[in-house]
Amino acid sequence: MLVWSDSFATKIEIVDTQHKKLFELLNRLPECVASGRPDPEMIDSILKELMAYADKHFVDEELLMAHHHLDPRHINVHRMEHKSFMYDVQNMWEHLSLEEDLTEVSEKLVRFVTSWLTYHILGIDQVMALQIFAIHHGETPEQAYELRHTIKYDSATTHLMLDSVLDLWHMSMDRCHRLETKLAALENP
Ligand SMILES: [Fe+2]
Numbered sequence: 539m540l541v542w543s544d545s546f547a548t549k550i551e552i553v554d555t556q557h558k559k560l561f562e563l564l565n566r567l568p569e570c571v572a573s574g575r576p577d578p579e580m581i582d583s584i585l586k587e588l589m590a591y592a593d594k595h596f597v598d599e600e601l602l603m604a605h606h607h608l609d610p611r612h613i614n615v616h617r618m619e620h621k622s623f624m625y626d627v628q629n630m631w632e633h634l635s636l637e638e639d640l641t642e643v644s645e646k647l648v649r650f651v652t653s654w655l656t657y658h659i660l661g662i663d664q665v666m667a668l669q670i671f672a673i674h675h676g677e678t679p680e681q682a683y684e685l686r687h688t689i690k691y692d693s694a695t696t697h698l699m700l701d702s703v704l705d706l707w708h709m710s711m712d713r714c715h716r717l718e719t720k721l722a723a724l725e726n727p
Contacts, residue, residue, distance in 0.1 A: 539565055540652045545695045546659050548667035556595040557659055563588040567648050576640045585631060589624065596620040606670045609683035616662050623654055650709055656702035664689050
């Protein structure tokens with residue numbers, strides 16, 4: 539369950555409203571799994587709604603960055619994170635659902651999306667907001683980028699950020715090991 543707190547706020551209304559909606563859609567998944575036997579069609583439909591909303595939100599954020607003329611170095615990395623999220627979730631759902639039980643698959647998806655949203659919103663989305671406010675107050679996009687591409691966190695937020703990065707790392711190691719095992723089985727049938 540991903541719970542909204544002030545640490546996630548970018549202070550840009552449309553971005554915060556859409557992030558809250560993403561939390562709400564994500565939190566429907568564990569509710570659906572906890573309600574008894576998970577229904578693949580229901581999970582698929584929640585996931586589709588979540589992905590469609592994420593896609594719309596990413597487009598809105600990218601339009602916002604273009605509208606405020608953010609430095610292309612920021613926009614390129616930010617856009618890449620959005621693309622990799624769409625690819626990873628789709629890929630995980632397609633591959634995992636072929637080989638694992640649905641409860642386990644749903645738990646992995648919830649873990650991945652929770653950690654990814656935490657890492658992304660506390661990270662690059664906060665940096666984006668800082669640069670937008672700085673440009674609004676007279677800095678050039680280059681100055682805003684050079685002076686504001688990192689964030690100073692309090693210790694609670696640092697822990698949240700570290701936990702999410704470690705979780706994403708563990709999950710990607712797990713996926714690598716699975717692929718290695720599959721590859722070895724193909725090479726030595
Ligand atoms: Fe973003």
